[in-house]
Amino acid sequence: MLLPGATIGVLGGGQLGRMLAMEARRMGYRVRAVDPDPDACAAPFAELVQARLDDVDAALELAAHCDVLTIETEHVPAAVLAQIExxxxxxxxxxxxxxxxxxxxQRQFLARHGLPQTGWAAVDDLAGLEAALVTVGRPAVLKTRTEGYDGKGQLRIGVGDDxxxxWAALGRAPAVLEAWVAFEREISVVLARGxxxxxxxxxxAENEHRHHVLHITRAPARITPAVAHRARELGVAVAEALGHVGVMAVEMFLLANGELLVNEIAPRTHNSGHYTLGGCATSQFEQHLRAICGLPLGDVTLPKPALMLNLLGDLWTDGEPPLAPILAHPGARLHLYGKAPRPGRKVGHVLVLTDDLDAAQAWADGVVG
Ligand SMILES: Nc1ncnc2c1ncn2[C@@H]1O[C@H](COP(=O)(O)OP(=O)(O)O)[C@@H](O)[C@H]1O
Ligand SMILES: [Mg+2]
Structure with missing residues (x-):
């Protein structure tokens, strides 16, 4: 068991690293983080090692000064982790x-374990894409195999699209073609495994995306207890099949017939779990620390329903950001990550805990338009 006083090493210094570091510091842990950006948002809360995430020497240097290591983004080369482990x-x-x-x-892993997912095919060249469109059907989504996030590196191919x-727009990178899912809702299960x-x-949680970027999370999701049970079962099955230790998120599509398909696995804290920071006794960030440090896991109950609204850089670049109306809401908890606002970039979020999630959603829609 690593008790407070120990040093946590984090590869990546984005907002997930920042909130992890803030929670770690609150609990009395020390934090070191690697990030190429000297102004990385975790920097005020961690000893920052300025280096690229593929820099093995920097990662080894970090490891030498830490008691346990983790990531805050999956875009760390697995080969770097292999060295430091x-x-x-x-x-x-x-x-x-x-x-x-x-x-x-990821798709092959899900298939191997018999976990439900949409139709897919690997694509390595244009001929492969044309063949995949026949087997997968249209509409479909073409996604790069690596480095995608927030809808980046993906493109929808409709019935009439060339x-x-x-293929050219995606940069001819190795890709996966997925059958488009006409889902009823998107949900996610955030869990920790010790x-x-x-x-x-x-x-x-229930997630609403805009332009493939998470816009709003509501928790608990508006789903039947049976669907919630199945979702939790699927999340646990993924975590156990992977042998994961720490927090992870499993994104799923809920179909009109009640069926669930796994969309994406994130082996880390997740945007759709931000509501736990303020909403639950144990935030997903503290929970991740507890799991990787070998502490008992904390309480995950949510005493009051939660709505989490993402704030994108567009709100700053298109005019006055709506900070005044957010601060005028006595129950709204504002989080800003200290990031330079750019269009499409997540720069903060707002949490509202309320028994009337519909009213909160209407308020949120009014705030960000
Ligand atoms: N096969 C699909 N069918 C329908 N919508 C999809 C599909 N794949 C992705 N999307 C939409 O795009 C969002 C982002 O895609 P995702 O695969 O989760 O990548 P990332 O979150 O890494 O950008 C999803 O949450 C969903 O709203
Ligand atoms: Mg996703």
């Missing part, structure tokens, strides 16, 4: 990250 414990480990950070391997144009396999599963 020879000297320190790292969660997730390199094998797990190698499976999850590549969309094709595959050659899509060293001994113990589990703590947060209430299922």
């Amino acid at each position: 020879t000297v320190r414990e790292v969660h997730p480990n390199s094998a797990l990250l190698g499976t999850v950070q590549d969309r094709l391997r 595959p050659a144009a899509a 060293h001994g396999g113990e589990l703590a599963v947060y209430p299922v």
Whole structure:
């Protein structure tokens, strides 16, 4: 068990690293983080090692000064984790990250374990894309195997769209073609798994995306208890099949017939779990620390329903950001990550805890338009 006073090493210094570091500091841990940006948002709360995430020497140097290591983004080369796990414990480990950070391997992993997912096919060239469109059907989504996030590196191919144009637009990178899912809702399960396999599963969240970027999360999700049960079962099955230690999120599509399909696995804290920071006794960030440090897992109950609204850089670049109306709401908890606002970039979020989520959603829509 690593008690407060120990040093946590984090690869990546984005907002997830920042909130992890803030929670770690609150609990009395020390934090070191690697990020190429000297102004990384975790920098005020961690000793920052300025280096690229593929810099093995920097990662080894970090490992030498830390008691346990973790990631805050899956865009850390698995080979870097493989190096540092020879000297320190790292969660997730390199094998797990190698499976999850590549969309094709993730799809193959789900298939191997009989976990439900949409139709898919690997695509390596234009001829392969044309063949895949026949087997997968249209509409479909073409996604790069690696480095995608927030809808980046993906393109929808509709009935009349030209595959050659899509292939060129995606940069001809190795990709996966997925059948488009006409889902009823998107939901996610955020959970933690400890060293001994113990589990703590947060209430299922419901996610609304705009332009493939998370816009609003409501928790608990508006789903039947049976669907919630199945979602939690699927989340746990993924975590156990991966042997994960730490927090992870499993994004799912809910179909009109009640069926669930796994969309994406994130072996880390997740945007759709931000509501736990302020909403639950144990935030997903504290929970991740508890899991990787071998502490008992904390309470995941959500005493009051939660709405989390993402704030994108567009709100700053298109005019006055709506800080006054947010601060005028006595129950709204504002989080700003200290990031330079750019269009499409997540720069903060707002949490509202309320029994009337519909009213909160109407308020949120009014705030961001
Ligand atoms: N096959 C699909 N069918 C329908 N919508 C999709 C599909 N794939 C992605 N999307 C939409 O795009 C969003 C982002 O895609 P996702 O695969 O989760 O990548 P990332 O979150 O890494 O950008 C999803 O949450 C969903 O709203
Ligand atoms: Mg996603």
